[in-house]
Amino acid sequence: MTAMPMIINALGQLDNPNAPRSADAAAELNQSSEQLTIDARTLADAHASGLTAVNITLGYTLGDLPPYEHTLHELDVWDAIIRDNAADLTKIRTAADLHRAREEGRIGVIYGFQNAVAVGEDTGRVATFADRGVRVVQLTYNQANHIGDGSMAPGNRGLTGFGRNVVEALNEHHLMVDLSHSGERTCLEAAKLSRTPVSINHTGCRALADLPRNKTDEELRLVASRGGFVGIYFMPFLNVSGHATAADVVDHIVHAVNVCGEDHVGIGTDGTITSIDDLDSYRTHLAEHVALRSAAGVGAAGERSDTLPFVLDLRGVDQFRELVRLLEARGYGSERIEKILGRNFADYAERVWAPEVSG
Structure with missing residues (x-):
């Protein structure tokens, strides 16, 4: 693959x-966007x-x-960040904005929640x-909330009555229903209830690693069968x-493609582009945070x-190029790789986001 395709990180x-x-801020629980450092290196690395x-x-x-x-x-904070870095960043509202960001050489910023408690x-x-x-x-983080159970909630109770109303409201306003971190029943019920395709923007495959944060083949297959996206x-x-x-990342992508089909799988790294330079120092604070x-x-x-909350041999500014190399080594052609790196998410966005909200 000579030129890098559109790359969209779903989380x-x-x-x-x-x-x-x-x-x-890394060791704190109450993290705020004001504690992020979006400096020249952040932007250059992106x-x-x-x-x-x-x-x-x-x-x-x-x-x-x-x-x-x-x-x-936080919405005010991010609006200001994008306004102050308008030459490098642009706010994404529609699928067309994703393509425009690439054409203009700016980084598109998609506003997302990892918990719907604020509703x-x-x-x-x-x-x-x-x-x-x-x-x-x-909808949820790891624990249960008033919308549904997260992946670590022992009851696996699924959506609440109010949670069903939330899914319907998200459909009405053309927002993505993300089922990352959700419990299995919550995921299955929301995917069936939603009138528009849903996503699992950052996950792994439980068939390969039996941990609650990973999704079963049943969940993956259902989301894909209804036009959704898995990162x-x-x-x-x-x-x-x-x-x-990095080999594990590729194994999970391959498994997800086999279960979901090549049109429904992408990446949601759950990490930064800029690498941590001093890993020894970072490790000393990691235990406290955990x-x-x-x-x-x-x-x-x-x-x-x-x-470590990242993959040691798949990080930094070359992480996507290295992923391309590894996928090519597994026999994936350029079209399939382009889908995984970004086109599948853009197509999914086209199916969910309303074009009339641009501006």
């Missing part, structure tokens, strides 16, 4: 984790990687901040979020040892003090 982050502010667009996490995910108020503030008891807030440019709403992450959960490698998550009840099975 990632723009940040320089080596900057003091970002490094200090461009150098070939990234076209990324679904970033903003708003309330976990902790003791007021969910709705914090989320509105509160008022589905009318979905309209507010949509108007502000949110395009992806993940494979670059995370430790791809190997039960907790030490996933312990905090465990104590707060928001960790996932497979998280340990020695499990």
